[in-house]
Amino acid sequence: xxxxxxxxxxxxxxxxxxxxxxxxxxxxxxxxxxxxxxxxxxxxxxxxxxxxxxxxxxxxxxxxxxxxxxxxxxxxxxxxxxxxxxxxxxxxxxxxxxxxxxxxxxxxxxxxxxxxxxxxxxxxxxxxxxxxxxxxxxxxxxxxxxxxxxxxxxxxxxxxxxxxxxxxxxxxxxxxxxxxxxxxxxxxxxxxxxxxxxxxxxxxxxxxxxxxxxxxxxxxxxxxxxxxxxxxxxxxxxxxxxxxxxxxxxxxxxxxxxxxxxxxxxxxxxxxxxxxxxxxxxxxxxxxxxxxxxxxxxxxxxxxxxxxxxxxxxxxxxxxxxxxxxxxxxxxxxxxxxxxxxxxxxxxxxxxxxxxxxxxxxxxxxxxxxxxxxxxxxxxxxxxxxxxxxxxxxxxxxxxxxx
Numbered sequence: 001x002x003x004x005x006x007x008x009x010x011x012x013x014x015x016x017x018x019x020x021x022x023x024x025x026x027x028x029x030x031x032x033x034x035x036x037x038x039x040x041x042x043x044x045x046x047x048x049x050x051x052x053x054x055x056x057x058x059x060x061x062x063x064x065x066x067x068x069x070x071x072x073x074x075x076x077x078x079x080x081x082x083x084x085x086x087x088x089x090x091x092x093x094x095x096x097x098x099x100x101x102x103x104x105x106x107x108x109x110x111x112x113x114x115x116x117x118x119x120x121x122x123x124x125x126x127x128x129x130x131x132x133x134x135x136x137x138x139x140x141x142x143x144x145x146x147x148x149x150x151x152x153x154x155x156x157x158x159x160x161x162x163x164x165x166x167x168x169x170x171x172x173x174x175x176x177x178x179x180x181x182x183x184x185x186x187x188x189x190x191x192x193x194x195x196x197x198x199x200x201x202x203x204x205x206x207x208x209x210x211x212x213x214x215x216x217x218x219x220x221x222x223x224x225x226x227x228x229x230x231x232x233x234x235x236x237x238x239x240x241x242x243x244x245x246x247x248x249x250x251x252x253x254x255x256x257x258x259x260x261x262x263x264x265x266x267x268x269x270x271x272x273x274x275x276x277x278x279x280x281x282x283x284x285x286x287x288x289x290x291x292x293x294x295x296x297x298x299x300x301x302x303x304x305x306x307x308x309x310x311x312x313x314x315x316x317x318x319x320x321x322x323x324x325x326x327x328x329x330x331x332x333x334x335x336x337x338x339x340x341x342x343x344x345x346x347x348x349x350x351x352x353x354x355x356x357x358x359x360x361x362x363x364x365x366x367x368x369x370x371x372x373x374x375x376x377x378x379x380x381x382x383x384x385x386x387x388x389x390x391x392x393x394x395x396x397x398x399x400x401x402x403x
Contacts, residue, residue: 034203034224047201050224051154053083058177059213061343063366064276066210066218067178070193071152072163073112079105080178083208083220084274085246085376086363087183088192090151091124091142094165104179107165109147114159116148122164143168151193153182154222158196181274186239186246186378194378197222204378208273209388210370225384230373234384236326246271246376248383251330253284254320255291262287267362269321271374271383275365277342278319278335279303282358289354292317292340296354299345303358306351312341317355321364326382333385339367 034050055066067082072092079092093101095108109115125141144164151158166180184206188195198204207221209229219226225234237248247270253263262283280288282303289296289305293315299306307315317340320332335355342353355367375384 033227034205048156048197048223050203051156051222052226053154053220053222055083055210055218055220056080056177057211057213057216057218062276062341063210063212063370065176065178065274065366066208068220069153070182072107073109073149074114075111076152077105077107077111079107079180081180081182082178082274083184083206084181084272085184085186085208086270086272086274087181088185088187088189088244089162089164090180090182090193091144091164091166092180093169094145094167096145096165096167097169100169100171100174101166103174104176107163109149109165112149114150116160118146118148118162120146121167122146141170142166142173148191151196153193153197154220156197156200156202156222158193161193161196162191184273184376185244186376186381187244188378194222198378205375205380207373207375208369209373210273210366211388212370225373225375228389230386230388232386234373234375234386235331236377236380236382236384237323237331238326239381239383240268246383248323250321250323252322253288254322255288256316256318257320258291260287260291269362269364271369272363272365273369275363277339277365277367278356279359279361279363279365280356281360281362284362285356285358288319288356298358299348299351299353304345305354305356305358306345306348307354309341309344309350309352312352312354315340321368331385333364333368333372335368336371342367 053068055068057063058065058067065082067080069078069080071078081092093104093106095106097106109117121144123141123143143166145167147163147165148160149163151161182193184194188198188204202223205223207225209219209226211218239247240249247268250267250269252259285305293307293311295311296305296307315337317337319335323331323333325331339355342355345351345353371388372385373388377384
């Protein structure tokens with residue numbers, strides 16, 4: 001999920017409040033492959049091995065978010081979080097959060113011997129929400145107090161990391177089946193969980209295997225790629241100089257194999273695992289929908305578009321985003337037609353929302369990411385993509401269950 005303010009501003013605000021320490025712990029054993037990692041001898045002696053974290057799919061008519069387990073505190077208290085490439089911080093509800101957090105588990109600082117109350121409060125307003133409902137003003141907002149504690153993820157332990165404890169949240173977060181958010185932004189920011197693990201020797205990369213609800217078996221891999229989850233080899237695309245986001249330069253967009261002057265223009269697109277669908281600027285969104293159907297029209301005043309549900313199933317709507325690989329070759333990432341429909345609007349059940357929302361920022365989220373295995377390489381400033389093996393896994397599952 002992407003805040004309205006830049007991540008650099010958020011991190012600058014928090015800088016000076018937090019400090020971080022590190023220690024070494026033996027990880028859970030998994031057979032995985034790290035990509036392009038050079039480790040000096042002192043770090044190799046104490047290196048952490050990679051680890052897998054199983055993910056669940058928050059499905060509500062469409063795939064919205066993927067989330068997995070972590071623990072916070074000593075002894076550990078269990079939470080589930082969205083692993084979000086669009087942010088850096090760890091945010092979980094605290095016992096100070098009242099009725100607005102009644103559906104989530106709450107961290108109790110009094111029960112953790114490693115808890116440190118740093119002091120200070122902050123508020124974050126999100127530019128994209130958990131689901132497909134449009135953001136309206138400040139309707140996706142969290143208020144925090146600042147702390148430090150020990151966090152464990154995938155059997156790897158990060159001591160003394162920054163934790164933002166949610167003391168209040170808008171009602172839009174209440175239905176979420178997960179408790180909080182753990183950021184996996186593209187820089188090794190002091191005080192974050194990922195930076196702590198990397199400082200202990202974990203390779204500075206992670207992978208996401210996001211799958212449709214019908215397939216399951218989604219996972220996060222810290223420190224490597226799980227080569228059993230994709231076909232062929234990874235194609236890497238380099239990041240330009242970043243303002244704090246995972247972002248890649250695209251040379252154009254096509255719709256069902258065709259393009260226009262508006263779609264041919266170069267743009268930088270943010271890749272955000274915490275955004276469920278796609279957002280593009282208003283002119284690009286309008287141009288894409290005009291090529292799919294004239295009956296796709298704006299719905300409300302907050303960037304959403306829709307079409308009568310009875311018309312949507314038959315519409316071809318394949319989107320191809322063109323990038324240049326590190327080898328200099330054009331490389332397309334594709335959103336298939338079946339992603340066009342993200343479900344009926346609550347206020348108009350016969351109108352189905354379509355997969356792109358108009359915003360002032362270009363973001364690729366789950367609608368595309370769940371069709372590729374993706375490796376996010378912090379040290380290499382790049383993202384790698386390969387066709388994921390989810391359909392082979394589904395076929396294997398079906399065959400194994402045959403009488």
